[in-house]
Amino acid sequence: MSEMDLKYECYEKDYELITQNSVGIANNVRSNAWAAFVESGMPVARKGNEKWKYTNVNSILEKTFRKNAKQLSSEISATSIPCGSTAHIKIVLLDGHLSDDLSSNMKAFEGITITTIQEGLDAGNANKHFAKHASLKDGFVSLNTALFNEGISVEVDSTTEPITLELLHFTTGNDGVANYPRLLVNLKENSNVTLIEGFFSNNDGEHFTDAVTEIVLDPGSRMVHSRVMLENLDSVHMGTTNVYQSSDSEFKSASFSKGSKLARNEMSILLDGPGSSCDLAGLYLTVDDQHVDNLINIDHAKPNCTSNIKYKGILDGNSRAIFGGEVIVRKDAQKTNALQSDKNLVLSDGAEIDSKPSLWIYADDVQCGHGATAGSINGDTVFYMKSRGLDERTASRFLIHAFAREIIETIDDPDFMQYLDDMYESSIPDVTLNLG
Amino acid sequence: MIEVKDLKANIEEKEILKGINLIINPGEVHAIMGPNGSGKSTLANVIAGRPEYTVTSGSVQFEKQELLALEPEDRARAGVFLAFQYPTELPGVRAWQFLKAAVDAIRVHNGDPEYTAREFDLRLKECVAEVSIDPELVKRNVNEGFSGGEKKRNEILQMTLLNPKLAILDETDSGLDIDALKIVADGVNNFRNENNAVLVVTHYQRLLNYIVPDKVHVLFDGRIVQSGGPELALELEAKGYDWVKN
Numbered sequence: 001m002s003e004m005d006l007k008y009e010c011y012e013k014d015y016e017l018i019t020q021n022s023v024g025i026a027n028n029v030r031s032n033a034w035a036a037f038v039e040s041g042m043p044v045a046r047k048g049n050e051k052w053k054y055t056n057v058n059s060i061l062e063k064t065f066r067k068n069a070k071q072l073s074s075e076i077s078a079t080s081i082p083c084g085s086t087a088h089i090k091i092v093l094l095d096g097h098l099s100d101d102l103s104s105n106m107k108a109f110e111g112i113t114i115t116t117i118q119e120g121l122d123a124g125n126a127n128k129h130f131a132k133h134a135s136l137k138d139g140f141v142s143l144n145t146a147l148f149n150e151g152i153s154v155e156v157d158s159t160t161e162p163i164t165l166e167l168l169h170f171t172t173g174n175d176g177v178a179n180y181p182r183l184l185v186n187l188k189e190n191s192n193v194t195l196i197e198g199f200f201s202n203n204d205g206e207h208f209t210d211a212v213t214e215i216v217l218d219p220g221s222r223m224v225h226s227r228v229m230l231e232n233l234d235s236v237h238m239g240t241t242n243v244y245q246s247s248d249s250e251f252k253s254a255s256f257s258k259g260s261k262l263a264r265n266e267m268s269i270l271l272d273g274p275g276s277s278c279d280l281a282g283l284y285l286t287v288d289d290q291h292v293d294n295l296i297n298i299d300h301a302k303p304n305c306t307s308n309i310k311y312k313g314i315l316d317g318n319s320r321a322i323f324g325g326e327v328i329v330r331k332d333a334q335k336t337n338a339l340q341s342d343k344n345l346v347l348s349d350g351a352e353i354d355s356k357p358s359l360w361i362y363a364d365d366v367q368c369g370h371g372a373t374a375g376s377i378n379g380d381t382v383f384y385m386k387s388r389g390l391d392e393r394t395a396s397r398f399l400i401h402a403f404a405r406e407i408i409e410t411i412d413d414p415d416f417m418q419y420l421d422d423m424y425e426s427s428i429p430d431v432t433l434n435l436g
Numbered sequence: 437m438i439e440v441k442d443l444k445a446n447i448e449e450k451e452i453l454k455g456i457n458l459i460i461n462p463g464e465v466h467a468i469m470g471p472n473g474s475g476k477s478t479l480a481n482v483i484a485g486r487p488e489y490t491v492t493s494g495s496v497q498f499e500k501q502e503l504l505a506l507e508p509e510d511r512a513r514a515g516v517f518l519a520f521q522y523p524t525e526l527p528g529v530r531a532w533q534f535l536k537a538a539v540d541a542i543r544v545h546n547g548d549p550e551y552t553a554r555e556f557d558l559r560l561k562e563c564v565a566e567v568s569i570d571p572e573l574v575k576r577n578v579n580e581g582f583s584g585g586e587k588k589r590n591e592i593l594q595m596t597l598l599n600p601k602l603a604i605l606d607e608t609d610s611g612l613d614i615d616a617l618k619i620v621a622d623g624v625n626n627f628r629n630e631n632n633a634v635l636v637v638t639h640y641q642r643l644l645n646y647i648v649p650d651k652v653h654v655l656f657d658g659r660i661v662q663s664g665g666p667e668l669a670l671e672l673e674a675k676g677y678d679w680v681k682n
Binding site (some may be wrong): 136261378379380381384385386387388389390391394396398399402403406 | 484485486487507508509511512513516517520523524525526527528529530533534537538541542545579594598
């Protein structure tokens with residue numbers, strides 16, 4: 001990529017800095033990843049690239065994004081996600097640096113080992129899974145793997161009681177900050193964890209988050225996962241979540257996005273053990289000129305697995321959202337149950353949704369279905385509400401909120417659900433209805 | 437209470453109402469009957485303010501104000517209620533929240549404070565008991581997955597709860613079995629008093645056995661062609677609508 005060197009200069013500088021300052025196995029991983037990134041670059045060429053067909057990441061290269069080499073500030077506005085009245089671990093990272101002051105209970109529970117990935121690699125317990133599931137062929141994964149700071153590695157023993165793990169990533173500082181959150185979670189046999197990943201801005205600047213999460217579920221384990229994307233409306237968020245599921249494991253996930261000017265939320269699930277299941281819900285709200293791209297890959301590699309995707313979008317202004325669902329049912333994956341749906345409420349003429357659920361089925365004894373809808377607020381419905389004394393604004397807010405709530409209510413934790421409900425309710429756009 | 441004068445209305449350039457004149461006084465129940473396509477439902481919906489219809493002339497005076505100048509929600513707040521022929525499902529909208537918002541909108545319009553949750557709960561329970569509706573229905577989403585009969589009963593519940601000055605029932609009897617019909621009729625009979633008025637739009641005389649009207653009007657081709665007392669409904673039932681057509 002010699003021609004493009006200049007565009008990637010800021011990333012190269014950060015690569016040089018991080019490899020000067022770290023030693024051991026991590027540096028080998030970083031140099032492999034950097035070589036992969038140098039090879040591929042960011043996925044700017046979209047022609048023939050289905051994965052990036054609707055999303056142009058060129059704008060990232062128009063700006064210089066540098067890491068905050070040191071933790072700048074612990075004075076983070078007290079943002080927290082209310083959740084988990086039971087055993088609860090909170091991990092706060094500022095620009096990828098672990099904040100001891102803001103984190104709590106990291107060593108409080110037996111059977112849960114939390115280290116930095118750097119430590120985990122050096123101690124030899126993160127090697128088995130780290131960077132084994134997220135593919136370095138993906139430019140944002142290789143960039144993250146080369147540049148992440150300490151990263152967080154979590155290992156949960158079989159004997160552990162159910163626990164909630166809250167991981168909050170803040171990008172602080174001024175304009176042009178890059179942040180590479182990296183997480184590895186391994187649930188051992190039959191363990192049970194709730195993981196909430198939250199992404200926030202602590203500045204109004206244009207910043208770049210390139211996040212990678214790898215989750216490895218051993219047989220019989222269960223994870224309830226949420227991904228909450230609330231970064232500021234000038235920011236860029238490229239997120240990749242890879243989940244490896246062994247037999248009889250269960251992964252229940254919900255993504256909530258509201259922030260970012262340009263966002264990508266990619267989830268890849270490999271159902272690699274019989275009897276495993278995943279349930280993926282998502283809610284995206286886009287306004288103004290936001291562009292939010294959701295891509296989900298589910299690979300049914302083994303028999304008797306189920307997958308269920310249920311996403312919903314609310315689009316306003318000149319925003320654009322993308323839903324791509326790619327479900328593959330391999331030849332051996334008999335008795336697969338796979339469902340996916342994406343429903344959209346389009347509130348303005350300027351907004352656009354590209355919804356593309358797809359299924360490739362190579363087994364014959366399966367039950368699969370997919371569907372996508374896009375609609376606006378129904379005039380009859382609004383008239384019914386108006387005829388009961390509600391004004392148009394109240395009526396449309398009722399309907400939009402109700403539309404969103406179907407996804408919000410997939411959250412079992414009542415405090416967390418209320419937090420999400422309040423957040424979306426307060427963000428419902430005021431729409432001008434054109435009811436003729 | 438309401439005076440409709442020379443009301444003409446179109447839908448998509450087609451004239452449906454061709455000059456309706458109607459006066460309903462407080463304490464009265466009027467029935468509008470007529471064959472399919474005569475304009476009965478149009479009249480009900482034009483009074484409530486359904487946006488698909490264009491009023492081309494005439495006026496509707498309600499309690500000394502021009503109803504046609506008001507938005508549908510302002511008509512509702514002023515005291516007009518339409519029980520829909522096909523009540524709309526409100527996907528995901530919880531009945532309790534919706535009904536409270538509706539009641540509060542009217543209360544605020546009348547200068548009363550909004551209900552507290554507890555006050556509203558009590559009021560809702562009273563109304564649920566009064567119209568013999570399954571209490572589970574108000575815990576669900578508005579009309580979502582309701583049977584036809586449940587939807588109609590839910591309209592009567594809303595009428596009771598909102599306590600309008602003028603209630604218009606648009607073919608509320610259609611599709612109801614005899615038990616549901618009695619529940620609807622009981623709801624209306626409990627509702628009616630000397631200060632309010634009811635306009636019952638129906639195709640069949642059957643409902644009028646249970647809700648006895650003060651006046652019956654026969655609508656045909658966008659005009660009221662005959663008016664009379666309750667006996668007119670029976671005469672129509674006996675002779676059929678061909679009788680008025682000719």
